[in-house]
Amino acid sequence: MQVPFFNYPAIYAEDGDGYLDTIRGVLERGAFIMQKELADFEANLAAYLGCKHAIGVADGTAALIMALRASGIGSGDEVIVSSHTFIATAAAVHHVGAVPVIADCLPDSMIDPDSVRRMITPQTSAIMPTQLNGRTCDMTALSAIADEHDLLMVEDSCQALGARYDGTPAGLFGKVGSYSFYPAKTLGCFGDGGAVVTDDDEAAAFIRQLRDHGRGEGGKVTMFGHNGRLDNVQAAILDRKLARYDRAIGRRRAIASLYNERLKDVAELTLPPAPDADNVRFDIFQNYEIQAERRDDLRQFLAQNGVGTICQWGGWMLHQFDDLALRADAPYAEQMSKRYMMLPLHHLLTDDEINYVADKVIEFHR
Structure with a gap:
């Protein structure tokens, strides 16, 4: 696929x-x-x-x-x-x-x-x-x-x-x-x-x-x-x-729920909070951004199996643009920059496609 x-x-x-x-x-x-x-x-x-x-x-x-x-x-x-x-x-x-x-x-x-x-x-x-x-x-x-x-x-x-x-x-x-x-x-x-x-x-x-x-x-x-x-x-x-925006958001939230259910037991991953994680936030899931301990190897494995992933903005955090000389306090972001990546998520994806992506992520970690 x-x-x-x-x-x-x-x-x-x-x-x-x-x-x-x-x-x-x-x-x-x-x-x-x-x-x-x-x-x-x-x-x-x-x-x-x-x-x-x-x-x-x-x-x-x-x-x-x-x-x-x-x-x-x-x-x-x-x-x-x-x-x-x-x-x-x-x-x-x-x-x-x-x-x-x-x-x-x-x-x-x-x-x-x-x-x-x-x-x-x-x-x-x-x-x-x-x-x-x-x-x-x-x-x-x-x-x-x-x-x-x-x-x-x-x-x-x-x-x-x-x-x-x-x-x-x-x-x-x-x-x-x-x-x-x-x-x-x-x-x-x-x-x-x-x-x-x-x-x-x-x-x-x-x-x-x-x-x-x-x-x-x-x-x-x-x-x-x-x-x-x-x-x-x-x-x-x-x-x-x-006019149909709310339907698209509903589908994104359903996809995020499916990802969370499938991947929640993969210890090497940090997942975003699920749609029902609290009663304060309503998350529209523009992206499904995870953190992976072996991020680069995982991305390569997924690519070999037909799954596209990206690291937002080329994998850079703002504090890492040395030429801009910005005053920063970002120790967690520094570590996160080595781990973060995004899995496919948009409202036209099917459950079969999401399950395929999840299957491959699980297969890699096994």
Whole structure:
């Protein structure tokens, strides 16, 4: 059996005729930028999340940058991020003139609140937790730290649209949150895309102006902005997918449950918490990230048996980019970098495919 890590053609084939009809409707009207499809998607996304404003932007990195700017983060500020996240998280902090500071992660891949506390200085202005792999961080502990030290919370929820912590959706714990719609995301378009969400009217107006070259009422430019708009074709695709998004999440959670049941007795593995591990988090399982004592040998064995795996971001943690000279506290992340990998997980996988992957993982360890 061949089980690629991610099956891009299958994502299109799932609803190929529907996608073509959607795209054709946009193209035939010549409605390419900031038209009805974008407005409809923004309204439906805001309703899905239960927030006042959802603003479509060009990509997840643009969303991070605009969220930071709308939160007032800039020159002279330090922002604490996890070592286990994509470089875009730290890069967004850098691009608004602030300094990213690197905290450690926990065995579930989330940022370590104790490490966050250790990294606070008088220059610290915000915590930017990454809601990684579709799971939320310990927002109770992080919110308590933020309150104690008068810090802002600016979430990187690019992998966690629909995840919840104690009933609150990822992305809505601070003033402004952000998402990515990269094709491999749980809600992915056929190119780049992102969104910024907020309940703050002033922040929403600022972001809408920022994404469109700083143009305000009547097209008058009142500040330097970006060309950071989500185009209509991608917005239309996303709106079509959003209508059945909960079914896709349900399937991802079922796959994660099957993996956990099959692999729970393999002593050499550290598995992510199961979907029913606690009653606080609702995990959407963007990824199924494990830790393996013989990671490289396991990946080679799986590849020889037709199973694709990856190490997120090439296997690098942020603190390991020596040329960036980032201040860091990441001893667990350092060790985890030698062990972590991801098994295939997307909503179109069959139980037979998941069982085949699990069979091969078990066979390797036997």
